[in-house]
Amino acid sequence: MLEASLKQLSAALAQKKISSVELTTLFLERIEQYNPTLNAFVTLDHERTLAAARAADVQLAKVGAGGTASSRTVANMGAAAAPLTGIPLAHKDIFCTAGWRTTCGSKMLANFVSPYDAHVVERFSNAGMVMLGKCNMDEFAMGSSNETSHFGPVKNPWDTTRVPGGSSGGSAAAVAARLTPAATGTDTGGSIRQPAALCGLTGLKPTYGVVSRYGMIAFASSLDQGGPMAKSAEDCALLLNAMAGFDPRDSTSLERPAEDYSRDLEKPLAGLKIGLPREFFGAGMDAGVRAAVEAALAEYRKLGATTVEVGLPNSNLSVPAYYVIAPAEASSNLSRFDGVRYGHRAPDYADLNDMYAKSRAQGFGAEVKRRILIGTYVLSHGYYDAYYLKAQKIRRLIAADFAAAFKECDVILGPTTPSPAFKFGAKAADPVQMYLSDIYTIAVNLAGLPGMSIPCGFDNALPVGLQIVGPWFGEAKMLNVAHQYQLLTDWHHRMPSGLGKS
Template sequence: MINKSLKDLSQALAARQISSVELSALFLDRIERLNPEINAFVTVDREKTLAMARAADARIAAGTAGPLTGIPVAQKDIFCAEGWTTTCGSKMLANFVSPYDATVIRKMHAEAGLVSLGKTNMDEFAMGSSNETSYFGPVKNPWDRSRVPGGSSGGSAAAVAARLAPAATGTDTGGSIRQPAALCNLTGLKPTYGVVSRYGMIAFASSLDQGGPMAASAEDCALLLNTMAGFDERDSTSLERPTEDYARDLDKPLNGLRIGLPREFFGEGCDAAVMAAVQAAIKEYEKLGATCVEVSLPNSHLSVPAYYVIAPAEASSNLSRFDGVRYGYRAPEYGSLDDMYMKTRAQGFGAEVKRRILIGAYVLSHGYYDAYYLQAQRIRRLIANDFVEAFKSCDVIMGPTSPSIAFKLGEKAADPVQMYLSDIYTIAVNLAGLPGMSIPCGLAEELPVGLQLIGNYFDEARLLNVAHRFQQATDWHTRRPAAIA
């Protein structure tokens, strides 16, 4: 049961082979047993989960269930959920119980009837690529517990990889869904900016943040995205579009599919074993009827520097509300008001968050704004234009998700720049606002390798189709870490 797809679970629930309470308890038991080792969850509340499961069973019994009603999922602890502690991986919010639901939470639970297994660990305020910046300690990669699961959605990735949850939500500002998906052998999708509401999703970099599904397969992701996506009047950057069934094109044949291979993604900087797996996957696609064309993203080398101006700039402002005045952490002792602010924020934020706030405040400062922030915005436009050009000759762009397999805990923690470079292939997608996926495409040193698929705006259904056909032809996505039983 723990390895079943969402579709199979849905059928099992509908056929009363298992109840939502039984299914949820199964996963809660696994969490109880395995989480102390993996540290994927920061909050589990058995009673709340089982209450939701009972409500789902009632819906199933009443015939008012949706396709995913009763299926348990894990929620990244960046989404505010009413009555749940919502920490965003920070000491600053370690005791913050949200009084309201994020739109994603409302849609998934109140509307679609999914059951929450709890809140997953993450890099503090989603700032990190290894889950080592969490106030609640690092998450271990279920494939090798001496290694990182990636980040910032590392808790969600580890939870699904260890089958502590059938699926999970993540958020992706510079690669935070795709990179951990790659490192944990999952399928993860970052939708087009504006497809999933950001209301109630604690902001890191508002113009880049986007929520999305993380699961074992493209089909699971499609079903999950169906419950997450949609226009939200509470989010001004949400896009008003007709609702769509993201699973509608899953089975379309790939004959004639044009795959763009950016020259810049296939040069130096990527581990050979990773590249070999990616190349093999592309060969597989050719067998499935696709053709490859070389494309160019000439400004992609500027994406990391531009990102590390824009994202910290927005973060420095977004995180100003954590001031110890109304909620969250406040320093126990302080003198003046300024002293309260300084001690609260010095004690409440971790080193990486403080580093980014400082960078952000600096690049927005009078006299530096034009040289950094405006310049980065110009680069951002160039990067987006590169993709527009590239998509004139292809339908989907492919390349590695991460330049390496999961690295050792502590390996890059002391070197922020090395850490930032682990998102070198994913960041441009956020800057352009495009949809991107990572799917399992092989193993290197017995650890997962992710293939990145980048689509044109609103091409989620096509990306899922491209991923699904690959998963019909290969079994990489079905591989599970040996140690997890």
């Protein structure tokens, strides 16, 4: 059951080979066993989880063996999707969940219980999925190692002396250790793809606007996008079918016809044109990462794809442009945490301003404060044009580079990260070094493009990720490219040792 795909789990549930309660219990037991080591979950509530599993079993019983789940579920998922009813799922703790604590990895929200569900949470619960718990993350999604969480770092299941990546590190570790079949993540500069790469799983960041941001605690609103993290592209396609869709409560949610993201999975890749950005294959990439990515490209050529070199000449500016734009948006978004309506309030203060300043000083960790301060500075009078407007102009150049590249190719491939998982503390002292962990992923967010990471081998026994970038709304194409590779290879089925199987 641990290695089963969502489709297989769905079939097993429909054929009554296992009940949702049994399946859910299996994963809850694994969480009990391994979470003390990994710290992937920050909130669990067995009673609530099992109640959802029992409700799913009632739904499944109504349908009968071999049938589909409720019409409501099918309507939400698109006609061709396999039903997800009864399958367990973990949510990144950035998604608001009514009745469950939502901390965003911060002391500021350590006791926050949202009065409503995020759109994504609502969609999955309407689809009948069972929430296992809330996953640890970098505080307010600001980090690439999970070391900024108020609840302590998540450990990488492949080597517990190393980081799982971030900010969706808890989600990534939970899937990698098979503590859940799938999880949600969010990606502002690489927060789905980088931990997916470092933990050896498949993660997808959709085109900006495809998944609603309603109830997803905001970090940088023009960049934030939720997406699925799972073992395979096939699983991610099913999850995206449930997640994606218009939501009037998110002002940037796109009104587009519903898509079945699984529709092209089985298409052959003969004739596919793969773009290889020369900037992603230069110095700075570990030899082991390069070897794994090159080997993956060789597999694609065997499948009939051709490769063409493309240029993204401004991609070297993506990290500095991001570290103006993202902190600017964060400083504005995080101004809502003032100790008045929710969140931490300092116990002692002199007056209103002192209450704000002390509540925020106590509630936020060091990295979050740094980004708020940088953002405040670049938006302040006299510096706005030099920093913020300048970065936005460069953002246009970066997006234009991709538009030009996609005239010459169908998808872009390259490494997800320059190196595999690093040791705890290795980059914690120097923010800029940490920021460079996302050197290959950040440009994709600035351009609003969809991107994925899939496992493509190992470097010194640590997983390596292959990044796939699609054109705008090219999710089905990316998933096709990922799935065909996963039919040929078994990297995505490799599991860290020492975590038992059942």
